[in-house]
Amino acid sequence: MTERYDLTVIIPTFNEEENIAAIIEAVNGVFSENGINGEVLVVDDSSKDRTISTVQGIAGRRENVRLIVRKEDHGLSQSVVEGFGEARSEILQVIDADFSHPPELIPRFYEAVRDGADIAIGSRYMKGGDIEQWPLKRRVISLGATAFGRMLFPEVTDPVSGFFAVRREVVAGAPLAPRGYKILMEVLGRGRWRSFVEIPFVFKDREEGESKLRADTIVDYLRQCAGIILFAATRRAGPVYNEWTKIVRFGLVGLSGIFVNMGLLYALTEIAGLYYLISAAIAIELSIVNNFVWNDVWTFKSARDLRFGRRVQRLASFQAVSVGGLVINMAVLYALAxxxxxxxxxxxxxxxxxxxxxxxxxxRHYTWKNL
Structure with missing residues (x-):
């Protein structure tokens, strides 16, 4: 009879010979210290180094360690999904092999799901979370990916985290379409969940081995997001669909602001005869007001709170955020170029x-919070 466990820790690997023995030992140490009847499931993408032989040797000595070697359709997300199907427990934990995710936090994830949460997410961006030793370029890419993920899941501070635990029923039978590295996005976008908790952690760049972040990772991520949006749109329901409706409206309002800006700039300069910089300042301000009004009454539908004072506060907040967006645009341009x-x-x-x-x-989180 196949033994069942309280928790399965899934470790996707590819060429992790420097780390794999140590991470398995660390996870098993956490199991022993916390009285967790857990298994370690290593899902490997046909590594070319000694990862496979190392895990095979450990599995021969420890019954709770298993290895799956995938021969085709390689990818981190695909490996995790296969691990979901092969796990011998009802709570599934995903962790990297390179110690960027601290294994000592596993009991907190396990307890959160055991106590009722459908998903427990490790967050680098909530209070208590952080990232250590990342270069500027990688930080910018990560922040951009996280910001876009939060557009789909606004209540989740780190929807692209690779450190999470999930109840089996959330992913069992879900139409996951894994690609790239952001498997949590698939779980959030296509899984069957209602509640989540976030647990802060400090992300540490890999101690041994080579990072697998490549340029095509960004392309895979954007394709994944598009797939999640299409999945939600075809069903016309769910949190992603509701949020994406707001995003599209927000974008259309922004587009209208461009026309207002250009039209006013031309009219004030060519017809009214104002100096073009004065015209530009007036056009920018009125385009911001235009965008605010349409977002207030259409995108976020704030008819429940039409008090004059509250509208003035929302306008001031929107103006400050717009200025911040301009500064961010210029900062990213400078940093990357x-x-x-x-x-x-x-x-x-x-x-x-x-x-x-x-x-x-x-x-979404401040100007029109709870609307």
């Missing part, structure tokens, strides 16, 4: 994307 050496047009496109994400997320 002058510091990281990215082509300036591509850098500006990234800056626009990050600024849009900033504007939406901050306005």
């Amino acid at each position: 002058d510091v990281a050496g990215v082509y300036y047009l591509a850098a500006n496109l990234v800056g626009i994307f990050v600024a849009f994400a900033w504007n939406y997320v901050v306005n």
Whole structure:
């Protein structure tokens, strides 16, 4: 009879010979110290180094350690999903092999799910969380990905975290379409869940081995987000659909603001005869007011709170966020173009994307909070 466990820790691997023995030992140490009847499930993508033989040797000595070697359709997310199906417990924990996720926090994730949460998420961006020893370029990419993820899941501070635990029923039978590295996004976007908790942790860059972050990781992530949005749109229901409706409206309002800005700039300069910089200042301000009014009555539908004082507060907040978005756009452009050496047009496109994400997320959480 196959033994059942209280918790399965899934470790996806590819060429992790420097870390795998140590992480398995650390996880088993956590099990012993906390009285958890747990298994370690290593899901490997046909590593070319000694990862497989190392795990096989450990599994021969420890009954709670298992190895799955995947021969095709390689990828971290695909490995985790296969681990979901092969796990011998009702609570599933995902952790990296390189100690970037602290194994000593596993009991907190386990207890959170055992006590009723559908998903427990390790967050680098809530109070108590942090990232150590990351270069500027990687920080910018991570912040951009997180900001876009928060546009889909605004209540989750770190929806692209790779450190999480989930109840089996959330993913069992769910139409997951894994690709790339952001498997939590798939779980949030396609899984069957109602409640989550977040646990702060300090992300530490890998101690041994080579980071697998590549340029195509960004492409995979954007394709994954598009798939989640399409999945939600075809069902016209759920948190992603509701949030994406707001995002599209927010974008359309922003587009209308461009037309207002350009039209006023032309009219005030060419027809009214004002100096073009004065015209530009007036046009910018009135376009911000235009965007605020449409977002207030259409995007976020704040008809429940039309008090004059509250509207003035929302307008002031929206104005401050808009200025912050401009500063962020310029900062990202400078950081990527002058510091990281990215082509300036591509850098500006990234800056626009990050600024849009900033504007939406901050306005969603502060300007129109609870609306």
